[in-house]
Amino acid sequence: MTIEWRYTTRPGLGVLSLSGHLGPDAVKRFHGAIDWVAARGTGPVILDLTHLRGWSSDGQLAIIRAARLLASHERPLHLAAIPADGSLVPNEGGPRIPVHGDLPTALAVHPTEPLTTTTERERAWRTNHWPDARPSRA
Numbered sequence: 001m002t003i004e005w006r007y008t009t010r011p012g013l014g015v016l017s018l019s020g021h022l023g024p025d026a027v028k029r030f031h032g033a034i035d036w037v038a039a040r041g042t043g044p045v046i047l048d049l050t051h052l053r054g055w056s057s058d059g060q061l062a063i064i065r066a067a068r069l070l071a072s073h074e075r076p077l078h079l080a081a082i083p084a085d086g087s088l089v090p091n092e093g094g095p096r097i098p099v100h101g102d103l104p105t106a107l108a109v110h111p112t113e114p115l116t117t118t119t120e121r122e123r124a125w126r127t128n129h130w131p132d133a134r135p136s137r138a
Contacts, residue, residue: 004130005018005030006130009124014040015046015103016034021056022055034069040123040125045077046079046100047080050081080103080106081100
């Protein structure tokens, strides 16, 4: 089983949402999503795990690697709605990873200005099988 992802940028903030299971089979795809995120947007990144069904220790270590990569771009990583077990592999010597109970709480910590111009618009990308993806019309 793998993951699906959706990345949304707002002025000064990015939200990467995951669905599925972040296990050994999904780590490579997750790293690809993080590389995508690192190249787009600015400011903190909230990793929204609301739709994640679970994670393995490999998945947790991938999140720590992502936090380090994003920190090298001066973009802190925050977690929202971690899986029910509530654990995260300790991140000794790495960047601090704040954990929020849900996405609205994480977003409240990072208020953004209202979108006022067409150049300041929310943008989003997602994998083809993201849960709310609808088939494109030709």
